[in-house]
């Protein structure tokens with residue numbers, strides 16, 4: 001494994017996209033328009049280095065929709081990928097948008113189909129040249145049943161990913177996950193142990209689980225790994241079948257919320273300061289105090 005890049009200050013923009021409906025072309029156009037505007041800069045006019053879209057931004061969120069909206073991506077880690085030959089209209093649009101803006105783009109997630117008939121919930125990542133350089137397939141599927149509140153079963157139509165993923169930029173190593181993945185501390189812990197200084201998960205909690213756990217989980221993942229942690233949600237649409245929580249958020253490594261939106265379409269710009277990462281680890285040095293002699297099983301996989 002290559003050493004993580006030196007952690008440098010950078011500006012992160014989380015696009016809490018609204019207007020996600022049944023019309024895929026309209027969803028894609030809106031995403032592109034908002035990313036282009038975001039790339040022009042936030043309140044200070046500073047151009048972001050990395051723009052993030054939410055989970056399932058090109059389709060309504062629900063297990064019945066995933067196979068209908070799924071696209072073939074055909075990305076294999078470590079192998080060259082020619083976007084011009086991609087069968088995925090979403091990949092082509094995201095790649096072109098990253099290239100046009102000259103900004104890193106974490107393209108939320110989209111339903112992906114593979115030749116074996118499986119469907120995944122997949123994030124794609126583009127460098128400022130528009131190259132697709134990483135993907136992450138949601139590992140932990142969102143199967144829950146809270147009587148009287150919410151029942152959701154992604155596994156009706158989705159298959160869980162089988163790999164953990166991160167990507168390197170010129171300013172940080174960034175760990176990937178999607179939404180429900182945040183409930184499984186191991187994924188972020190492994191990313192952090194592999195050198196990620198920040199984890200970013202597109203996610204779509206809902207109006208039941210969001211108020212309970214959205215902030216708590218992100219701050220917990222940030223503190224237990226002493227990393228920055230961010231999640232980017234769609235805006236809430238009460239006319240949609242699934243009511244996203246919104247509240248896209250960034251926590252610093254001390255668990256302090258350094259930016260949070262409300263539930264409407266909006267963009268969160270946050271300047272990420274590596275000094276907070278270094279001082280958290282120097283002041284409370286848990287990253288060097290682990291006792292794998294006492295809990296050796298936990299170290300497996302690291």
Ligand SMILES: NC(=O)CC(=O)C(=O)O
Pocket residue numbers: 142178179180181183203204205206209210
């Ligand atoms: N939508 C998800 O994947 C997860 C979620 O809403 C939750 O964990 O709560």
